[in-house]
Amino acid sequence: MRSFDTPSAPYPRPQMVRQQWASLDGWWEFAFDDANLGLSERWFDGRELPQRILVPFPYQSRTSGIGSREIHEVMWYSRSFDVPYGWDSGALLLHFGAVDYRADVWVNGRVAGRNRGGHVPFSFDIAPYLRPGQNRVTVRVEDRQDPYQPRGKQSASGTPVRIYYYCTSGIWQNVWLEPVAPLRIDYLRVVEADPGGTLAVTVHLHGPFSEWEAELDVFDDLDSTHVCASTWTSSRGASLELRTRIPDPKPWSPNAPHLYGLRVRLLHRGQLVDSVESYVGLRTxxxxxxxxxxxxxxxxxxxxxxxxxxxxxxxxxxxxxxxxxxxxxxxxxxxxxxxxxxxxxxxxxxxxxxxxxxxxxxxxxxxxxxxxxxxxxxxxxxxxxxxxxxxxxxxxxxxxxxxxxxxxxxxxxxxxxxxxxxxxxxxxxxxxxxxxxxxxxxxxxxxxxxxxxxxxxxxxxxxxxxxxxxxxxxxxxxxxxxxxxxxxxxxxxxxxxxxxxxxxxxxxxxxxxxxxxxxxxxxxxxxxxxxxxxxxxxxxxxxxxxxxxxxxxxxxxxxxxxxxxxxxxxxxxxxxxxxxxxxxxxxxxxxxxx
Known part of the structure; x- marks a missing residue:
């Protein structure tokens, strides 16, 4: 199952793709909280919110279904979801592409995590908070008219003037679920991608464990031809570097933007536990x-x-x-x-x-x-x-x-x-x-x-x-x-x-x-x-x-x-x-x- 509401949408994180995921974009319950009563009244504890908003569009936008250009500094989102069959056996990551500016997240009335920063992604493992059947996620967002927070060109008055424009508050990039193994790949970093063909990728794991093996496969983007591979075996540690050399390399440039597909697989005692797809361009x-x-x-x-x-x-x-x-x-x-x-x-x-x-x-x-x-x-x-x-x-x-x-x-x-x-x-x-x-x-x-x-x-x-x-x-x-x-x-x-x-x-x-x-x-x-x-x-x-x-x-x-x-x-x-x-x-x- 790829998506709940947007089956044709691409995976939101193109540099670290897994095949199983489910979009939470779509219609959410929504409410403004100008009196800041939501915490004391426990809106996170199953309360139905009165309005509807189309995530991931800010309430100020017409597409969101709200379309209010007035300033509201506190807002709430909530929606229910079912966990697809088989996704409750490991970790389940709840991803947010960006929420402007402060976010508190509850799952089934329990705090799952918090984030500050309106332009960068964050995620939490919500498996500990799940229950059989339907589950509910609630998000409280603060976006103050605060001159000390990074806000870019968003107008402090809420009205476009000079070089400043309407604000973009709340959830404004994709929300999605992703089932992952407890032992998994957390982050890939391309540390060298030379036009001469040298490729080095650092693999950061979620935690150190023994008797694991990592495999890197490189594919030519034009026809998916397998061009080279690298393997690393370790008895301990949480990171490693995989190095290989691409034969007959094709550099990346604006006139010839050639890309190579990457696949990194993590095995534990010979059993596949995680697989991530990415890509790279060879350029300096x-x-x-x-x-x-x-x-x-x-x-x-x-x-x-x-x-x-x-x-x-x-x-x-x-x-x-x-x-x-x-x-x-x-x-x-x-x-x-x-x-x-x-x-x-x-x-x-x-x-x-x-x-x-x-x-x-x-x-x-x-x-x-x-x-x-x-x-x-x-x-x-x-x-x-x-x-x-x-x-x-x-x-x-x-x-x-x-x-x-x-x-x-x-x-x-x-x-x-x-x-x-x-x-x-x-x-x-x-x-x-x-x-x-x-x-x-x-x-x-x-x-x-x-x-x-x-x-x-x-x-x-x-x-x-x-x-x-x-x-x-x-x-x-x-x-x-x-x-x-x-x-x-x-x-x-x-x-x-x-x-x-x-x-x-x-x-x-x-x-x-x-x-x-x-x-x-x-x-x-x-x-x-x-x-x-x-x-x-x-x-x-x-x-x-x-x-x-x-x-x-x-x-x-x-x-x-x-x-x-x-x-x-x-x-x-x-x-x-x-x-x-x-x-x-x-x-x-x-x-x-x-």
């Missing part, structure tokens, strides 16, 4: 002489800013097809990468980036204000995100902080400066194979791997004039575009890193309603009156950027409109404003190696 990303090198070849990063936002479902993806289509659109426009902005996207989107060939900068949603607790919240959730996504070949950079969001006193507060450096160091400890950008846009520390610049100067001539000296000496200006912020913090300096305009362009369609011009967006971005003017401005901008010999990459703002921020190459409904093929041809003319 390195920084040399101020440039990115993909698989040893100098590569220009031509990216679009992607906020992963839909009109009817907000930050929750409407479907797996919708995630795939956004990747297809980016490639049709001729981009070889995207910068996913202030969002940890559903892992199925990363699967499609891997599958179709699109490089990704992954970025943590930031808080708005600083405190010691906000630092702790950010760090813990970010490292969990890196752990979740480290196996995806499409990801080529990590971005823990953007535009000093949540760190307003970087210049005057050494502690905040030090924290940025620690975030880079700790990210590297989890994954040392990719570059880390400390604070995307400006106010960099000494440890950033890339010098990123956000610059919306317009007209194009003004932008090019700002970097006239950089053409000559290769050194970026001391101050950036926005309010004269320093590009590097005091005591730090540019050290030859690749220079990337990681936000540029952003041409807004002039609003039909004059009152919308009062929005401060129009103080920063250039304006265009229609699509023809947008096409001319875009061409002029790209031709100007293509003339900068020091530029290692750029990110155009943005792929789609988001609410009132109408500066997308497509509308929020994914209708192109400019012919994708024409832009792709322009990109290939300016950067032939794309």
């Amino acid at each position: 990303i390195e920084l040399k002489d101020g440039w990115f090198h993909l698989n040893g070849k100098r590569t220009f990063l031509l990216m679009a800013l992607d906020q992963g936002y839909w009109p009817d479902t907000l930050l929750a993806a409407p479907s797996d097809d919708a995630l795939r289509e956004d990747v297809v659109w980016a490639k049709r426009f001729g981009f070889n990468g995207v910068r996913k902005h202030q969002k940890i996207e559903h892992e199925r989107w990363l699967y499609w980036c891997d599958r179709l060939g699109l490089m990704v900068w992954e970025e943590m949603p930031n808080a708005r204000s600083w405190s010691e607790e906000s630092e702790e919240r950010l760090e813990i959730e970010w490292l969990r995100a890196v752990m979740r996504d480290a196996n995806h070949p499409a990801i080529v950079a990590w971005v823990p902080v953007v535009e000093s969001f949540g760190f307003p006193e970087l210049i005057r507060h050494p502690h905040q400066h030090d924290f940025l450096e620690r975030m880079v160091s700790r990210t590297r400890l989890v994954d040392s194979t990719r570059p880390v950008i400390d604070n995307d846009g400006w106010q960099h520390t000494d440890v950033t791997d890339v010098c990123t610049i956000h610059d919306y100067s317009h007209p194009v001539e003004a932008l090019l004039e700002r970097y006239a000296s950089t053409r000559l000496n290769g050194l970026p200006p001391e101050t950036g575009w926005h309010k004269g912020k320093a590009l590097f913090l005091p005591g730090a300096q540019y050290r030859g890193q690749p220079i990337v305009f990681s936000e540029v362009g952003g041409y807004l369609l002039a609003p039909e309603r004059p009152e919308r011009r009062r929005d401060r967006l129009y103080d920063h971005y250039g304006n265009v009156r229609n699509e023809d003017e947008l096409a001319q401005r875009y061409r002029t901008l790209m031709e100007g950027l293509g003339s900068l010999p020091f530029l290692a990459g750029l990110c155009y703002t943005q792929l789609t409109d988001v609410e009132h921020e109408q500066n997308g190459l497509m509308t929020i409904d994914r209708v192109p404003r400019l012919p994708p093929e024409q832009l792709a041809a322009l990109h290939r003319t300016l950067w032939p190696d794309l």
Whole structure:
């Protein structure tokens, strides 16, 4: 039995797939708890909730069946389910893809677990709480209008204004059940996937036990041909490394996104106890002489800013097809990468980036204000995100902080400066194979791997004039575009890193309603009156950027409109404003190696 409500839905976790699972997506009971009475009144103890909500869509979205844009900081979910036959003999994991922000989970009235962090997955073994027949799961969620919690672009007022949008509260990614053995595989980590064919996978087990054996099989993704294998036998321990060499290897790149299927089997005394499927792309990303090198070849990063936002479902993806289509659109426009902005996207989107060939900068949603607790919240959730996504070949950079969001006193507060450096160091400890950008846009520390610049100067001539000296000496200006912020913090300096305009362009369609011009967006971005003017401005901008010999990459703002921020190459409904093929041809003319 694959699913209760969505039999055609793909398994939500593409890098660690088991064949048996059941979706809990669908209609749940639901209630707001503005008076915060649910705990004292024991709503978790079998009480029927009065409303109905379609999980995994936030209550603010129309698709959820609720569609309220009002702020409710406490909400409850509940549903009943039957455990499929044979699933009660071992552990039964209850998975949540993401719940924003704090979640308490009960099964049959007993606490099964808690989580804090709105953008990362969590799971509990609920086998100890099950009973014969029908079971009931209840979830209490808190999503406070708290400036100290990582919230990304979600508006603190609940209303879209400037660069902020409607909130996405509660369950907003898949919920599912998965039967597993008590002795099982907990985590796979690809530690080496070299274009030359060397492959190393670390297998982490749920616990140490004796007389076990692990087997790794590698399959060619094109035709499922078995290409190589590796076996490890151990008498003790809870982790191991499986190494093999793939014959006639096919590297992964945006133009040739070849993947190899993986199967890891765990045996205990010769008996199969667990089997997990995954995949890998053979590729390296390195920084040399101020440039990115993909698989040893100098590569220009031509990216679009992607906020992963839909009109009817907000930050929750409407479907797996919708995630795939956004990747297809980016490639049709001729981009070889995207910068996913202030969002940890559903892992199925990363699967499609891997599958179709699109490089990704992954970025943590930031808080708005600083405190010691906000630092702790950010760090813990970010490292969990890196752990979740480290196996995806499409990801080529990590971005823990953007535009000093949540760190307003970087210049005057050494502690905040030090924290940025620690975030880079700790990210590297989890994954040392990719570059880390400390604070995307400006106010960099000494440890950033890339010098990123956000610059919306317009007209194009003004932008090019700002970097006239950089053409000559290769050194970026001391101050950036926005309010004269320093590009590097005091005591730090540019050290030859690749220079990337990681936000540029952003041409807004002039609003039909004059009152919308009062929005401060129009103080920063250039304006265009229609699509023809947008096409001319875009061409002029790209031709100007293509003339900068020091530029290692750029990110155009943005792929789609988001609410009132109408500066997308497509509308929020994914209708192109400019012919994708024409832009792709322009990109290939300016950067032939794309």
